[in-house]
Amino acid sequence: MSRFRTDKPKPISAAPAFETVLLSYNADAVKQFARTFAGSEKGRTTKDACIRAIIEVLANPAAIRNMVSQLSDFERNALALHKLRGTTQAAKNEEWAVECLLLDWEKNSRRAPGYYYGSHRSESYEALNQLLRAGLVFHTGGSYLGLGGYYGETLACFVDARILREIGTVTLPAIRLKPVEGPSWPDWVKRPSEITLRMVAFHQALQKTMPLALTAKALPAKPTLAKLNKLLNWEEAGKTAPPGQTLPEPLGFMMALWKEAGLLRFDTLNRTIEVQETAAGLLARPFAEQAAVWLRAYRSVTGWFEGDIRNISMYFDSDRPAAPTKVNGLRAGLLLTLATLSDKTGWYRIKDLSDALYHAIGSRFSLGYLRTFQGHYSQKAADIEEARKKVETERHEAWNHQEHFFLAFMLVGPLLHLGIVELAYEKGKNTDIPTLFRLTEAGRQGLARLYGQTETTATQTTARPEKQPCWMIQPNFDVVVYLEQALPEQLALIERVAERRQLDAATATYRLTREATYLALEAGLQLEQMLADLQASSLMPVPEAVSRSIRDWAERRERIAVHLLTNLLEFDSAGARDDALTATPNLGKAIGDRYVLVNTLPKGFRLQSTIAYEPAPPRCISVSESGGVTIDPELKDLLISGELTEICLPDAKNPLHWRITETSAKAARKKGWMTADLLTRLAGRAKRPLPKVLELAIRCWTGENQAPPAASLERAYVLRVPFLEMAEALDKSPLFKPFLAERLGPHAFLAHSKTITQLQARLDEFGFSQAGTSLTQMD
Amino acid sequence: MPPQKNKPTSAAPLLHNQLTLIEVAEPEILDALKMDRKIGPLLATRLSDCVVVVTPGNADTVIKHLRKAGHTPKILEVR
Structure with a gap:
């Protein structure tokens, strides 16, 4: 390297x-x-x-x-x-x-x-x-x-x-490419409205997926791509499209395109992707103006390829997957060639274009290894010429197998999907993909803008169309959008408030749903504005039932509110709280008897102290070996009493004192607390590590499987005999031996507790009891 | 609520910082949430009939469970 x-x-x-x-x-x-x-x-x-x-x-x-x-x-x-x-x-x-x-x-x-x-x-x-x-x-x-x-x-x-x-405009090179006869209508075409909708949908999906994460290698993170894929559903839609009509990795292409267009900023420091505010503005511009931006960006797209590059010995740094490669060079060559086409509206063969590019750059450019010829001084002129021709033939064949296919993929892939070219099958030729192409109106204008051919564009610039109704809202909540009439902002609105169900060349079908309404409101859209905008672009009045349902859905959202990471003031009394609210009008909203959900805390507002709950609530309890739990009054937070209620018994005399006992631990277990969670909860709030004995006790009380087996005190019996002779006899006796566990001394034995009755019977039977033996139970 | 008599008496309030709360329109909704097998354990102290504290670190989980349960909670963030 x-x-x-x-x-x-x-x-x-x-x-x-x-x-x-x-x-x-x-x-x-x-x-x-x-x-x-x-x-x-x-x-x-x-x-x-x-x-x-x-x-x-x-x-x-x-x-x-x-x-x-x-x-x-x-x-x-x-x-x-x-x-x-x-x-x-x-x-x-x-x-x-x-x-x-x-x-x-x-x-x-x-x-x-x-x-x-x-x-x-x-x-x-x-x-x-x-x-x-x-x-x-x-x-x-x-x-x-x-x-x-x-x-x-x-x-x-x-x-x-x-x-x-001091440098003026560029004079484009003359690349001879002969137009051919083609059909009146293209076979493959992407309408500007379809492309705009795709771009708008992508923009909306990006905003719904915020924050967008970046990997250490400055590539979009997989979870981010997965979320976007789910929202856009492009991969699935591609499966049902005719073969060849889909872009490989459409999401990867779009991310790379938007990045190069300056609409996405990859913040490698914070590992996030930011959507630039200029994106909405660009999508609202006439399509021909957008085309120039997309062309410029496409030329420089990195990290995404039209075809399989695995078999090309292309040199690029593997540590920099997003580094420019020779594919960027080939794209630049293709776009410059397209800009030089003599008949701007004529059909051309993709193969002719490929050959023209080969003759212009093929002897010096290859995506892979370039075959070059070096004649040897000792060779005859005829041999040198023959060898040169052989190398040229090989080079052209290699081009046809590699660069030609990439060029075809560029036309059939990105340039078709960006609305720059349209394609057609050649009459009488049976091919999988079309072999003819021509520039679209947007393509012609886009290329002219890209290469600064201003005199051409000045006359062709299209005025921004007027906003007009472009959809029908049906009583079954379906919205049929007529794409040709829709402006980007109208498409953006419908993408926000409804779910796309179907996309055809001229229309797109959406459905107004509770979920989509909820997400639109969550994204900041106001209900009345949303209803007004839906009506403004509708060809017919919005059905009453639809408006009512949308209002109901919006109302449902008001029933539960989650105040994320908010600030709450706790006063000593309701009176103190009410006084504070009167004295500081914008302080916040009263909650319960003594609380205020803070709206804005005025500068210099006097506070007793602050308790932070994230990333974890404060450690405010002391736990003793005997199970006593004491809350530190200085650090007592809102949650601790509730948490202790679950696993401890309160002290009736002192609300700061609690006790964890066998009963409370068993009760907690019965409520569904796992032993580990219980211990984690206590340990997470304790100022010092939990006493080991208490931890083991809790494990035992809650009957945790991993707990050591409970210790037991077995009743022991000691047999005392009055004579040494008798002791020796019993020790050696096969009759008494099974009843005796161990000899404790000259005159004493430890007896098995389970067979104590039989031993007593045997002693009685042998008269040892009367002789002064005794069986004593020990604790 | 536990009595506050052990707390040092002062006119100045205590600020609870970075606390996630759920506020509902009717107390019955909160009762139902408390009873929910997945949401209930993530709810802590009830500050009023309609407001409850979410256990720290579980805000996203609560929202996820609420959405799964068919609710459409309004998410309000402190700017």
Whole structure:
């Protein structure tokens, strides 16, 4: 792994000034830069002199304009493409490199003819590297001038803002692609209303799922994705869609798209995803304007791929699953090619597009390993030509197996689902997926905006449509939405207040439910506003029964309120509480006799003390070995008495004294308390660890299985005999031996208690009883 | 409520901080919640006929159980 690879994505920094990095380049490089900036000049031989010349140009706008006018078309267009992404941002190297390859870059190459080693990884950066060698682009990674090879694409490249200021619009390259005859109507198409609804639904789902969690690797956390999936139901809907018409991992795509569009902010510090407020504004804009945003974002989407990348030996850092890859480059190449189509409304073959891109960039770009040809000096010219052709054939075949499929997936997947292209089957050809495509109106305008073709867009900008009724609310609570007439804000409303049941090309069916109404109200919608909005967009009056039910559902919500982590004031008496409420009008709401649910606590409000209940209530009891429980009056909280009632007996004389006994422990167990919970409850509130003896006693009282077996005092009998001779005889007697457990001394035995009656009988029988033996019971 | 005579007498009130409460429209609702096998154990001291304290750390669980039981509780958070 290269030393330029880092574990975490580098933050995109603002463009530094060119002067600040000039010293880090070697003299040869700086001399080349000086030739670009100030032209060739005899006598300018030292690095310092060259730096001075460059600084002089940069300080003079007229000199910069003059320098820019001397640049080749390729250089100007390449810089214009970067300018379209913003003047202060680091370049998106993967994308820009491929766009540069599509420009006529070899015609005015500044590279001196000669032998150069080119690895399969550096080839795709060759056009961009020309700009680096000329000093028009610089990076902060040291003096090495080329991207690719061992030098990662992650190096942040910049163009000095003063130069970009003088750069005009881009002249798109001419990529020859012949339109073909196609049908009047597309076979596969996504209408703007359908796409807008999808976006609105996603926005609503994000807001319902807040907070959105992020993993340590800056990826959306699985529980968050699971919740979103459940709300959106895209995976399930995909199963019933015709094959090929669904996006792979639609949720992953949407998250990545919104992130790149700046609508989601991944906060890696707090590990959360924030939905930006601009999202609603963007969705309310005309679809053609949205298309440009989606196209720009799609080009830079990372961590999501159109196809299976597992078989491609694509180089990217595994620690950075969201790092840009060559797929971003291919997307950039595809979008730039689409923008150059000669007939904007014509049908084109996907294969023709793929071939055109191959001829433009195929010799230098591959998603995987690029086959390159190196002729050997000892080979004959004919052999070299044959070998070159063989390599080219192999390269084209590899392209058809890899890049072509990715391009097809890009068109059939994201570009279709973002409403940029529509697709059709070619007449007479039996294929699984359509092989023809054409740009939609939104696609044409979006691409024009993306590449700054303002004169085209100015005339085509559509005015924001008027808000009009767009749904029918039926007495069975179904709402049929006519998508063509619906504005994003209307779709957002219906997504909030109803559950989507069905989605067709022109209509969507929703159902007003108690749950959806509840969630909408919980999200902050007001009942009257909700009813008014439903009515305002309805083609017919809202049925009376429907409005009544919605009101009932809203009323039900008022029956139970949960005040989360609130503040409560406890007064000594009802009088004190009422006085405080009178003196401080906005203090809060009276509860019970002595409490106030605090609304706002005025600054300087005098408090006796504060008891916090989270993350755990205070430890306020002392527990003795004998089971006595004493509450500390200073720390006594609202819950402790209630908790002790469950497991202890109160002291009638002192409310601060409680006692845990066998009876109270058994009663608690009977109420359903598990022994472990009981002990945890006590231990959690005790200032010091529970006495071990009491803990064992509680375990025994509650009959916990794991408790040690209860100790028992067995009754013992001692047989005393008057003579030693008799004792010896009994000790050895098989008749008496089974009754005697142990000899305790010369004249005493421990007798088995269970057979004591038989022993007595035997002693009587043998007359030992009369002889003075005695059986004594010991405690 | 346990008597408060052992508490140091003072005119200033005691602030109970970060406490989750359930407030119902009618006492019968609270009685029913107390009887609920899952919700009941999570409810602690009853402050009035209609207000009860939720045992600390169980606010989310209570809301989940309330929703499962068919209630639509209004969730109010201190801003």
